[in-house]
Amino acid sequence: MKFVFLGLSLSSSWGNGHATTYRALLHALSKQHDVLFLERDQPWYAKNRDMPQPGFCELKLYSHLSDLEEHRAEIAAADAVIIGSYVPDGAAVTTYIEDWVRGTYCFYDIDTPVTLSRLQSGERDYVSRETIPLFDLYLSFAGGPTLERLKTEFGARASAVLFCSVDETSYFPMPVSRQWDLGYLGTYSADRQPALERLLLEPARRLPEKRFVVAGPQYPLEIKWPENVERIEHLPPAEHASFYNAQGWTLNITRADMVAAGYSPSVRLFEASACNTPIITDPWPGLDTIFKPQEEIVVASTAEAVVAALLMPEEGRRRLGAAGRSRCLASHTANHRAAELVAAIEASQFADPARLSYVTER
CATH class of the missing domain: 3.40.50.2000 (Glycogen Phosphorylase B;)
Structure with missing residues (x-):
C-alpha cells in the first residue's frame, strides 16, 4: 500500500510527543508499505531537528497550504491519506486536499481527549465538526467509550483505536549504571x-x-x-x-x-x-x-x-x-500498531458498501 501522512512533525521531537509516535509507527509500516510524510516547515522545529532525514520513509517539508499542490499526484495515488492532529491549519488542509484523495481518508488523533474538549468549546483549527464527517476513518489515541462518542456526538463515519507504541529495537534493557x-x-x-x-x-x-x-x-x-x-x-x-x-x-x-x-x-x-x-x-x-x-x-x-x-x-x-x-x-510494539492500522483501513473500506462506493467515486 501507499500511505501519505500529513502530521505535526516527524523531523523534530522538540516540545511535542508526536514525532516519537510517528517514528515508531512509520518505521514499522515502511517494512511492507511505501510511506510519505508531509510536514509543515516551522522555525522552532527547524532549529531543533533531531531527525532531518529518516531512513525508513520519505519526508518532505512544505511552507504554505498552496505548496501541497506539488504533492497532489502523490496524494491522489495513495491507498490511504492520513492527517494528524495539531497539523497547522489542519481543518483547512483537510478541505483543501479532499477532492484529490482517491484512497481511504483518515484523521489520526494523537490528542483525542484534548481534541474533543476543544471541539466542545468551539475551536476549529486543526479539525472541526464540519471536517470530521469528510474522513472515512477516525483513528483515535483513546479507546473505550470515546470511540462511540466520535460517531454519535461528532459525526465520525467510522472510528478505531490506534494507541501509541514502541520500537523495541530502539528501547530495550541496557547495561548502564543507575543514576x-x-x-x-x-x-x-x-x-x-x-x-x-x-x-x-x-x-x-x-x-x-x-x-x-x-x-x-x-x-x-x-x-x-x-x-x-x-x-x-x-x-x-x-x-x-x-x-x-x-x-x-x-x-x-x-x-x-x-x-x-x-x-x-x-x-x-x-x-x-x-x-x-x-x-x-x-x-x-x-x-x-x-x-x-x-x-x-x-x-x-x-x-x-x-x-x-x-x-x-x-x-x-x-x-x-x-x-x-x-x-x-x-x-x-510498533509492529502491532502498523498491523492494526492496515486492518482498520481495510475494515473501513469493505465493511460498508456505501462507504466503499464513496471512496471509489472520490
Missing part, C-alpha cells in the same frame, strides 16, 4: 504539575537520600526544585532509552483530559516498560486493559504510595519491571 531512583520525562503542562508535585517532588523531599530527575522543556523558572532533583531541559529521543535504563523507577503522569476520557496510554508507558524499567503511574480509567495494576505497573495517587514503591525490595522491583516488559512486547 536516579525515580525519573520523569515530559514537557511542562499546567494540568500535570500538581501531580508532579505530589508524586515526585514531595517524595524527593521525604527521601533526601534518593536521587530524582525531571527531563523536559518549558518548566517555569519559579518552580522550586528539591536539591536531590536533577533537571534536564531537553532530552532527544535518541537518549530516551538510556535515560529509562538509568532509572530505578519511572513516573507517568496523565493530562486531565486524558484522565477524564480514560483508555489513553502515554507513549512513555511503552518506552519505559520495553526498557524493563518499572513504572509508577497516576490512576485513570482503562489502565487495567493496558497493564495489570500492582503486577505490571504500580498505580499511585499519593506521595506515600510512591515512597512505598521506592522502598520496595529489589527483587520485587525487578519482577514488576520484567512483567511490564513482557506485556509491552506482547501487545504494544
Whole structure:
C-alpha cells in the first residue's frame, strides 16, 4: 500500500510527543508499505531537528497550504491519506486536499481527549465538526467509550483505536549504571504539575537520600526544585532509552483530559516498560486493559504510595519491571500498531458498501 501522512512533525521531537509516535509507527509500516510524510516547515522545529532525514520513509517539508499542490499526484495515488492532529491549519488542509484523495481518508488523533474538549468549546483549527464527517476513518489515541462518542456526538463515519507504541529495537534493557531512583520525562503542562508535585517532588523531599530527575522543556523558572532533583531541559529521543535504563523507577503522569476520557496510554508507558524499567503511574480509567495494576505497573495517587514503591525490595522491583516488559512486547510494539492500522483501513473500506462506493467515486 501507499500511505501519505500529513502530521505535526516527524523531523523534530522538540516540545511535542508526536514525532516519537510517528517514528515508531512509520518505521514499522515502511517494512511492507511505501510511506510519505508531509510536514509543515516551522522555525522552532527547524532549529531543533533531531531527525532531518529518516531512513525508513520519505519526508518532505512544505511552507504554505498552496505548496501541497506539488504533492497532489502523490496524494491522489495513495491507498490511504492520513492527517494528524495539531497539523497547522489542519481543518483547512483537510478541505483543501479532499477532492484529490482517491484512497481511504483518515484523521489520526494523537490528542483525542484534548481534541474533543476543544471541539466542545468551539475551536476549529486543526479539525472541526464540519471536517470530521469528510474522513472515512477516525483513528483515535483513546479507546473505550470515546470511540462511540466520535460517531454519535461528532459525526465520525467510522472510528478505531490506534494507541501509541514502541520500537523495541530502539528501547530495550541496557547495561548502564543507575543514576536516579525515580525519573520523569515530559514537557511542562499546567494540568500535570500538581501531580508532579505530589508524586515526585514531595517524595524527593521525604527521601533526601534518593536521587530524582525531571527531563523536559518549558518548566517555569519559579518552580522550586528539591536539591536531590536533577533537571534536564531537553532530552532527544535518541537518549530516551538510556535515560529509562538509568532509572530505578519511572513516573507517568496523565493530562486531565486524558484522565477524564480514560483508555489513553502515554507513549512513555511503552518506552519505559520495553526498557524493563518499572513504572509508577497516576490512576485513570482503562489502565487495567493496558497493564495489570500492582503486577505490571504500580498505580499511585499519593506521595506515600510512591515512597512505598521506592522502598520496595529489589527483587520485587525487578519482577514488576520484567512483567511490564513482557506485556509491552506482547501487545504494544510498533509492529502491532502498523498491523492494526492496515486492518482498520481495510475494515473501513469493505465493511460498508456505501462507504466503499464513496471512496471509489472520490
